[in-house]
Amino acid sequence: MLDNSPFFRQPASVTSVMLRVLVALIPGTAIYVWFFGAAVLVQIAIASITALAAEAAVLRLRGRPVWMFLTDGSALVTAWLIALTFPPIAPWWLVVLGTLIAIVVAKHLYGGLGQNPFNPAMVAFCVMIVAYPQLMSQWPAVGFTDFHAQMTAIFGARHLDAVVMATPLDALRTALHTPEAHATVAGVLGSNATFGNIGGKGWEWIAVGYLVGGLWLIQQRIITWHMPAAFLATLALIAGAACLAAPERFAGPQFHLLTGGAMIGAFFIVTDPVSGATTPRGKLIFAAGVALITWIIRVFGAYPDGIAFATLLMNMCVPLIDMHTQPPVFGYKGDKGGTS
């Protein structure tokens, strides 16, 4: 209950929003570090330094106030998301190049904060996975947390055959796409050491970490419930329906929700306030579309995860979605006054 009038509220500044997003990322990041080692933190440091340097340089070139935009934290959020979605043992230049593409090309060439039609971190992910598909799908085996070996992987020569492992999504798809193996989902999930109880060893706990942070963001009113709910519900529905129809070919909803980038995608990526839809109904449609395309790419595509491409594809539809989901202006009847 608000008990003091008048009910003025301080609008949240960009800085405070971005800082709270970073705080919300901490639980997931901490569990990620627990399972995959301190290399994750090194990647976050590399991405953050690159992002801040690139942001400062471009702001200078564009003649904008450097300090004000540099301290708003938006570049840090982008950097953090890049570091969390790239493989933790990716070579350093992969992360640096990806961050530069995100900040310089995807953010500032399109007009800077608030103007970019595409999610910068996801543009970086897509460009890098198209350019370097092999490096972008090499994850360390869970529990491989030897810091020295990880640093060698990031900064030195790469002799990784022993420690590299496919992600659960990758392993499942590869097994299912090999026709001679006659693999079934239950068989693959039961036999492989990559898979834990539900969504992949380690991955399920990381997903829980992101879920906790995401729920806190909703409680803080940084994001609304629409996008995460629509994304997770759609993904669960499609995966559930497919699994019911052909359980030997399609993994169930619990696998899809708790593996790969589903949770970080639901709460931190599709909810990007700049490149996503803005109307409440539009948010539902947008997030449901991302979930549908994600599932299709995961099951039928050849890339490790589908969230990045799905987000960019739906980003393109945002103007159309927003146009058709304008709520009616107060005083007009129904939808008729909305778009005409």
Add this chain to the structure above:
Amino acid sequence: MSAYRDIAYNSLWKQNPILGQVLGLCPTLAITTSLISSFSLGLATALVMAISNFAVSALRSFIPYEVRIPIFILIIAALVTVVDLAMNAWLHDLYLVLGIFIPLIVTNCIVLARVEAFAAKYPVGVSTWDGFMMGIGLTAVLSVLGVVREFIGQGTVLSGIDMIIPGAQAIQVLPEDYPGFLVGILPPGAFFVLGLMIAGRNWLDARANEKARQRLLLAGQSSPA
């Protein structure tokens, strides 16, 4: 003589087929993965443009206005077939690389655009020159795109030169173990590089305009006194 100079300036810079008019993007984006392929397709297009402008300009008083477009296309298609067969005969390896894009010169908007906008209205001499220079403007932009994309994509320059000069070698600019930035070779890379080139041209133009305006301002201040 200044008409010829104006046409050259127009074709190479002010109304450059790609940077100024942004026409014929399909081959521009598809074929510019290396310097050799973009340069050769550019030259083939320039050849077609010069001869088709010549032919249409020479025939312009005989072509009925109402059916001019089909006739233009017939002339262009005949010329493209000649180029196609000639490349098949004498530059067969290159012909295989360029593939469908040689016959597709027929549909390149810039060819028809120059025929319709220029050759159908002006005498033979300037028309041929216009077609040729427009083609050279196109070739120049394609070549720059090709160099940049080949360089960031595979770290070489002039790969595939042996298709034109047998025995010649591509130059490895970056170290052999350069992993290659695949996006440079893929279509998105073409969009990005082309976008940067158009931005660069606009920036140079804006700077030149600003300088001209200041000079005028200075002249205006000094003259009334």
